[in-house]
Amino acid sequence: MSSNRFRGGPNKGGPRRQENNRIYRYPLPLIFSDSPPSRVRSILGLLGLSLNQVLNPNCEGYYDVSTRSVWIVTQRDSEILWRRGFFGKGNLSRSEPSWFVRQMKDRKSKGSMTSEEVREKRRADRKQFKLDRAAAIAKVAAEAETIFETEGRVVVPALFGPEIPSGATWKPSTVEPEADAGLEQEQSGDAKDTETKEEPEEEPLEDMEHLQLTLQEAFFLAWNLDCLSILDPDTDEPLSLSEIWMTFQQVYLAPPIPNSPPPELQFDNPFLVHYAAYHHYRSLGWVVKSGLKFCVDYLLYKRGPVFTHAEFAIVVCPVYEDPQDQEISTTQLQNSSPFTWSWLGTINRANSQVMKTLILAYVTIPARSRVSRSVLNSPACFAHYSVREVIVRRFIPARMRD
Amino acid sequence: MDIHPSYSALASVVERYPAHGGALFQTYNDLKLAQQWRDVEVKDLGQVCKRGGIQGRRPKTAADADSLLHVVPCALAESISMVWLKDVFEALGNPSSIYLAVVSDDSSIVYYKLSSGIVKPSI
Numbered sequence: 001m002s003s004n005r006f007r008g009g010p011n012k013g014g015p016r017r018q019e020n021n022r023i024y025r026y027p028l029p030l031i032f033s034d035s036p037p038s039r040v041r042s043i044l045g046l047l048g049l050s051l052n053q054v055l056n057p058n059c060e061g062y063y064d065v066s067t068r069s070v071w072i073v074t075q076r077d078s079e080i081l082w083r084r085g086f087f088g089k090g091n092l093s094r095s096e097p098s099w100f101v102r103q104m105k106d107r108k109s110k111g112s113m114t115s116e117e118v119r120e121k122r123r124a125d126r127k128q129f130k131l132d133r134a135a136a137i138a139k140v141a142a143e144a145e146t147i148f149e150t151e152g153r154v155v156v157p158a159l160f161g162p163e164i165p166s167g168a169t170w171k172p173s174t175v176e177p178e179a180d181a182g183l184e185q186e187q188s189g190d191a192k193d194t195e196t197k198e199e200p201e202e203e204p205l206e207d208m209e210h211l212q213l214t215l216q217e218a219f220f221l222a223w224n225l226d227c228l229s230i231l232d233p234d235t236d237e238p239l240s241l242s243e244i245w246m247t248f249q250q251v252y253l254a255p256p257i258p259n260s261p262p263p264e265l266q267f268d269n270p271f272l273v274h275y276a277a278y279h280h281y282r283s284l285g286w287v288v289k290s291g292l293k294f295c296v297d298y299l300l301y302k303r304g305p306v307f308t309h310a311e312f313a314i315v316v317c318p319v320y321e322d323p324q325d326q327e328i329s330t331t332q333l334q335n336s337s338p339f340t341w342s343w344l345g346t347i348n349r350a351n352s353q354v355m356k357t358l359i360l361a362y363v364t365i366p367a368r369s370r371v372s373r374s375v376l377n378s379p380a381c382f383a384h385y386s387v388r389e390v391i392v393r394r395f396i397p398a399r400m401r402d
Numbered sequence: 403m404d405i406h407p408s409y410s411a412l413a414s415v416v417e418r419y420p421a422h423g424g425a426l427f428q429t430y431n432d433l434k435l436a437q438q439w440r441d442v443e444v445k446d447l448g449q450v451c452k453r454g455g456i457q458g459r460r461p462k463t464a465a466d467a468d469s470l471l472h473v474v475p476c477a478l479a480e481s482i483s484m485v486w487l488k489d490v491f492e493a494l495g496n497p498s499s500i501y502l503a504v505v506s507d508d509s510s511i512v513y514y515k516l517s518s519g520i521v522k523p524s525i
Contacts, residue, residue, distance in 0.1 A: 066424035
C-alpha cells in the first residue's frame with residue numbers, strides 16, 4: 001500500500017511542496033543567525049538585548065539607463081534575491097532565470113521540466129482536448145442525423161455524456177513518441193554519421209540572461225535592507241544612496257539637455273508614486289510583482305509565485321492633493337484623471353476571470369503649496385504620501401442577495 | 403546595455419532613436435534568445451515613427467514557421483493613437499498584421515496581434 005503523499009513522483013504534490021518550503025524559507029535577503037540557547041543569551045534577553053547577528057548577502061547590481069532597471073549579473077546574487085523574497089525577474093524567462101537550464105535541456109532533451117515547458121505542455125494538452133471534444137460532439141450529432149434519416153426518430157444530440165470527453169475523463173494520448181521511435185529505428189543506420197556531425201557544431205553555451213529588478217525593487221533593497229549596492233555601468237563604482245535617489249527620480253523627468261542644470265524634482269514623479277505603493281505593500285508582507293499580464297500595475301502574492309496564484313491585482317491611481325498642481329504638471333501620470341466606466345469594467349472582468357480581486361490603490365500626491373519641494377532631496381518625503389485602497393467587486397442585484 | 407553581445411545588431415538604430423532603445427533591446431533579446439526566432443533583423447521605421455522595428459520567423463517547430471512576422475516594441479508608459487498605428491503599418495510596407503510588444507521595466511513583455519481591417523474568428 002503506497003503512501004498517497006508521494007503519488008505522482010518527486011515533482012508533484014507533497015515532495016514538491018516540502019522542497020519549495022525548504023528552498024524559499026527566507027522571506028527577505030537578510031537572515032538572522034540562530035545560535036543555541038545559553039545562559040548568557042537568556043540573561044541578555046531579560047535585559048532586552050540580543051546576540052543574534054544579521055547575515056547580509058551584500059549583492060551587487062548594475063544600473064541600466066535605457067531599460068530603467070538594475071541588472072543582477074552574477075549567478076549567486078540572482079539566486080539569493082529570487083529565493084529570498086522573489087525580487088526581480090529573469091529577462092529571458094517567465095519568472096525565475098531559467099534560460100540557461102532550458103537551453104542545456106534542449107541539447108540533451110531529458111529530465112524534469114522548467115515552468116515554461118510545463119506551460120507549453122499544458123497548452124498543447126488543452127488544445128488537443130478541445131479538438132477531441134469537438135470531434136466527439138460532431139460524431140454524436142452525425143449519428144443523430146443518420147438515426148433520423150433511417151428510422152425517423154428524433155434524438156437530441158447531447159453535449160455531454162459518456163461518449164464525450166470532459167475535463168475529468170480525457171487523457172492525453174501518447175501517439176507521438178511511438179511515431180518518433182519508429183522513425184528512429186529506420187534511420188539507425190545513419191545515426192552514427194549524424195551524431196559525429198553534431199558534436200563539433202555545439203559551441204560552449206554562455207549564459208545570456210540576467211535578473212532584472214525594477215527601480216522600485218532595487219531602491220527597496222538598497223535603502224530599507226541595505227543588502228544591494230548599485231554600480232555605475234561606466235565606472236564600476238558603487239553609487240551612494242543620495243546619487244541613487246536622485247538618479248532614479250531624474251530618469252523619469254524631461255530628457256537631459258547637455259550643459260544645462262538638471263530638471264527640478266517633482267512630487268508627481270512616477271518613480272515616487274509607484275514606490276510609495278510598492279513600499280506600502282512590501283512592508284505589509286506581500287510579495288509584489290508586475291501585473292502587466294493582467295492589465296494592472298502590481299500583483300500581490302501571499303508567499304510567492306511558487307506557492308499560490310496572486311490573490312489581488314493593484315491599480316495605482318495617483319490623486320493630487322491640490323488640483324492646480326495637476327494642471328501645471330508636465331508629467332503624464334497614468335490613471336490620474338477620472339477613468340471611464342468601460343475601462344473599469346474591462347479590467348474588473350479580466351481579473352475576475354482569473355479569480356483575482358481588483359484593488360484601486362489611491363496614492364495621494366502632496367500639494368506644492370503645503371510642502372516645500374526641498375523634502376524631495378531625501379526619501380523622508382514619503383511621509384507626505386499616503387496610500388488608500390478601494391476594493392472593486394461586480395454586484396449583480398438579481399444573484400447577490402446577501 | 404552597450405556591453406551585451408546583442409547590442410551590436412541594434413547599435414545603429416538605438417543611437418538614432420535613444421528614447422526607445424530599451425524597449426527595442428528587450429524585445430530583440432526575447433525574440434532571438436527566449437522564443438528562438440530565426441532570421442531576426444532590426445529595421446529602422448523612419449523619421450515619422452522615430453523608432454526601430456523587428457522582423458523574423460518563428461522556430462521551425464511552430465505552426466506558421468515560414469511567414470515573416472513584424473514586431474514593433476513600445477514602452478508601457480507610452481500612449482498609442484490610431485495615427486501612430488497607421489504610421490507603423492505604412493513604414494513596414496502594409497503587412498496584414500503586426501505584433502505590438504509592450505515592454506515593462508521588469509522585462510515582462512506582452513505581445514498583441516494587430517491586423518489591419520476586420521479578421522474573421524478562426525473556428
